[in-house]
Amino acid sequence: MREILLLSLLALCSAKYIQPLKFLDLLKMHDIMMQDEGEDDDDNNFLFPTRKTRAVTPSGFxxxxxxxxxxxxxxxxQCSDLGLTSVPKDIPTDTLxxxxxxxxxTEIKENDFKGMNKLYALFLINNKISKVHPKAFRSMTKLQLLYLSHNLLTQIPDNMPKNVLELRIHDNKIRKVQKEAFKGMRSLHVLEMSANPIENKGIELGAFEGMSVLxxxxxEAxxxxxxxxxxxSLYELHLDYNKIGKVEVEDFIRYRNVQRLGLGYNxxxxxxxxxxxxxxxxxxxxxxxxxxxKVPYGLASLKYLxxxxxxxxxxxxxxxxxFCPTRTNVKKIPYSGISLFANAVKYWEVQPATFRCVSNRMGVQLGNFRRRK
Incomplete structure (x- = not known):
């Protein structure tokens, strides 16, 4: 099965996607070798055979x-960079x-992917798709990677594949996340929705109901x-480059599992x-x-920060x-990085004990204050 990994990389690395698809990293994250239906990797290796290999067409079709x-x-x-205006009609049904x-x-039609019940990954990045038929994904019972980024979609397509692990739909024209937009997608772990003009009122109550996204x-919304x-269920939440003006007490009550939070550039x-x-x-x-x-109150009580x-x-x-708790409290893990540069802090007035719970002195970045233009 080693040949699937290597040839898949060769097939996709020639594409000229706006932000190059790091396919090698993708393969590390997702076990495509699970798609091997009983092949013996040691005895039937197409690229590096251990025994005489028959001259057959790759994959059997x-x-x-x-x-x-x-x-x-x-x-x-692999059909990237061909100027296609529609999905080719003769794609083999056993394609991975x-x-x-x-x-x-411009459009994903009802029968574009009919019968493709073994498909693992579908990349539709950087097209002009504005419409997806409600039944377009009905055959995709094993689909795990779906990339719809850089298109013209105005809403989340109906009846999304249920087994998808990673959905990337950023840089479209989505303003509204309708109720039950991700209905049944209980396996979804990664959801990228950035660079869409989504407002708070555009996220309907129940849009993420039943999901276990990490x-x-x-x-950029x-x-x-x-x-x-x-x-x-979130472990990582990134809301950078928005217009958030205040963090309120009730904002994170629901997200107690979050380990990485991005609120920069607001x-x-x-x-x-x-x-x-x-x-x-x-x-x-x-x-x-x-x-x-000022430094937000409560950092000193976060034992794992x-x-x-x-x-x-x-x-x-x-x-x-x-930043650091008093003697009566215990910080489980010391800081490895605190950045305070480009502030009006007079670093020479900061008491040495302020950073007593930092792992080493290189972990603090104060710098000189420079007035913004």
Missing amino acids: PYSTCPFGCQCTLRVV MIDLQNNKI FLRIA RLTAVPKDLPS QIKTVENGSLANLPNIRELHLDNNKLR QVVYLHANNISSVGVND
């Missing part, structure tokens, strides 16, 4: 069934991966507050006392490039107990 202009190798169909990125496809990014109805002026207490497991906190005037970004704010002073 003849080259004549490969769509015109595409490259088909070992159940990987389809690469259609960087084309001009990673969610809604950056139009959020003015932390959404209150996201999946409670307009946050205040973090209400008690807000951070609802993040007992947080390891990394990004509050850089905001409008904070290791990295906190506070640079490029309006912080003018740092208290001796802002």
Whole structure:
């Protein structure tokens, strides 16, 4: 099965996607070798055979069934950068991966992927897709990677494949996340929705109901507050580059499992006392490039917090107990990084004991204050 991994990489690395698809990393994250249906990797290795290999067509289907202009190798169909306006009609039904990125496809029709019940990954990045038929994904019972980024979708397509592990739908024109938009997608772990004009009112109550997402990014949107109805299972939440102006006490009550939180590049002026207490497991906190005037209260009580970004704010002073707990409390893990540069902090006035719970002196970045232009 080693040949599937190597030839899949060769097939996709030639694409000229806007942000190059790091397929090698993708293979490390997802066990594509599970798609091997009983083949003996040691005895039937196409690229590095251990015994005499028969001269057969890769993956078992003849080259004549490969769509015109595409490259088909070992159940990987690569049709990127061909100027296609629709999905090719002669893709073999036993295909594992389809690469259609960087084309001009405008619509996904009902029968475009009919019968493809073995498909593992579908890449439709950087097309002009504005419409997806409600039954377009009905055959995809084993699909785990679905990339719809850089298209013209105005809403989440109906009847999404239920077994998808990773869905990337960023940089579209989605303004509304309708109720039950991800209905039945209980296996979804990674959801990327950034660069869509989504406002808080555009996320309907129940849109994420029943989901167990671990990673969610809604950056570069139009959020003015932390959404209150996201999946409670989240380990990573990224809301950078929005218009959030304040962090309120109830914002994180639902997200107690979050270990990495991104709120950088917003307009946050205040973090209400008690807000951070609802993040007992947080390891990394990004509050850089905001409008904070002081270090948020409650950092010292976060026993597992290791990295906190506070640079490029309006912080003018740092208290001796802002980051580290008092003797009666215990910090389980010391800080490995605290950034405070590009603030109005007079570093020579900061008491040495302020960073007593930092692992080493290189873990603190104060720098000189430079007035913003």
